Amino acid sequence: MSHSNSKYDAVILGCGVLGLSIAQELTNRGLKVALVGKDLPEDIHSTGFASPWAGASWHSFATNPAEQRRDEYTFREFERLSKEIPELCERRPYRYYWKNEGSWKEPWYKDLMFGYRLLTPSEVPPPYKYGVTYEAYTLNTPLYLHHLASHLRSHSVLIIRERVSSLDELYSLPSIGKVDLVINASGLGARSLLGVEDPLVHPAKGQTILVEAPDVKITYGVEDTHDIPNQKIYIIPRPGKAGHVILGGIYNANDWSTNVDGDVAQQILRDCYELCPDLDGKKGRGTIGDIRIVAHNVGLRPAREGGLRCELEERVIGNGVKSGNELVPAGGKGKGRKVGVVHAYGIGGAGYQSSLGISKEVGGLVDQWLEKKKSKAKL
Incomplete structure (x- = not known):
């Protein structure tokens, strides 16, 4: 009305x-x-x-109660959506690794996640020493x-x-x-x-690579500070039959360029392949050249x-x-x-x-x- x-x-x-x-x-x-x-x-x-262009994994970095409230409400709505339309939104395992003690801060959303727990040393692949796992959602944007x-x-x-x-x-x-x-x-x-x-x-430039890797079902991330400023390591599988996975990425504040940076793309591939060799489609027995690239993506996040x-x-x-x-x-x-x-x-x-x-x-x-x-x- x-x-x-x-x-x-x-x-x-x-x-x-x-x-x-x-x-x-x-x-x-x-x-x-x-x-x-x-x-x-x-x-x-x-x-x-x-x-x-977003990877769209639910990985909250809320820093105050208002942001936490918004993220929690969205998380619970994604839970409903994943049951109604799983090709849009899928609940899946997350794994975050780090080498340096203290890189991971226990998150505010720990009790909101499904199966949140620290990984045992035997569950953490080298060269990482520590890890955490839980289940949350990713979207096909x-x-x-x-x-x-x-x-x-x-x-x-x-x-x-x-x-x-x-x-x-x-x-x-x-x-x-x-x-x-x-x-x-x-x-x-x-x-x-x-x-x-x-x-x-202001813009915050992001650059990622979309690849075809149907064997990759887990969302991964590295919590250590990257050697290259503004660069992070993450892998986000998208729901759907295409088997697409987002590899990232960067966060460059005040960068208006929408051009693909070849050096950044090479670094993303190296980082993500080290983190998840299954990206080669040969259960880790291939090479980085076996990764099937679908597209290089650049987007400008609307930051403030x-x-x-x-x-x-x-x-x-x-x-x-x-x-x-x-x-x-x-x-x-x-x-x-x-x-x-x-x-x-x-x-x-x-x-x-x-x-x-x-x-x-x-x-x-x-x-x-x-x-x-x-x-x-x-x-």
Whole structure:
């Protein structure tokens, strides 16, 4: 049921995993929403957004209660999804190894995992000395994006390609009509979007290799600090029949390049083959040259100093409003009216594992704004 005289209750800017998840949450709450973005869920080869390139294992690095709450909620939703659609989300063993005592810090989520325990020395392969194992979830990210988009479209949610340069334009898009609420899930776009222009937003370049390795069923990682700055070692099998596995990777803050670095790719292959010889498809009896490479991937994580911005802002848009109004395209100008925006951007590398928890939080902020607007209308 619509809560407004407008055709739509809200417009969501951003068609990555967070925008799609928020649309699903708001639709489930009975709101009519539309999604807009310059990149759509089907654009899985675009470097314009990070979602298609993610490895998407649930491995929380939350540092405060709010982040932990979001990740835990998403974990429990993934548990349900893995039972309903296992080709999208699969529960599997995780193994993390390290050489240096103290590299592994006991995580906050220890009791949330399935079968969490330290490995015995005989279970840890050389050259590593220590290890831990548990079971958690991995996603097939391209299929998951397609699943979310298909679900939304089946519920008559409009998903369209629009290029906007200002927040104000979204309240009066010709293709959608007038709305009073926008959800800003614009990722890296929040840095340059007029009306937001958040200087804390920055890219964190990631580079991985997608390989075909159907024998690899375990998610692996190395917890020691890598000899090369900003480099990590991890292996993430994707659900599905293709037998695809993600090998990584790097985290280069403030690097806008979307080019593949050959030296980085070589290092990723060497590191991951040492960690898991089964990648060669010959049960470790082959060579690194036997690894079947499907693609080299580069994505820009939408990071933000200080972490996620998730908050409600009340605004006034239209003529007579200063604050850069002279730069706003004509479509974003009007007589001046009170509107709302819920910001949800800056999640960095935690997009998938936090997505459903953030969406629930956004839903609460939307309810808060609608209730306040309803109360004012009665006065």
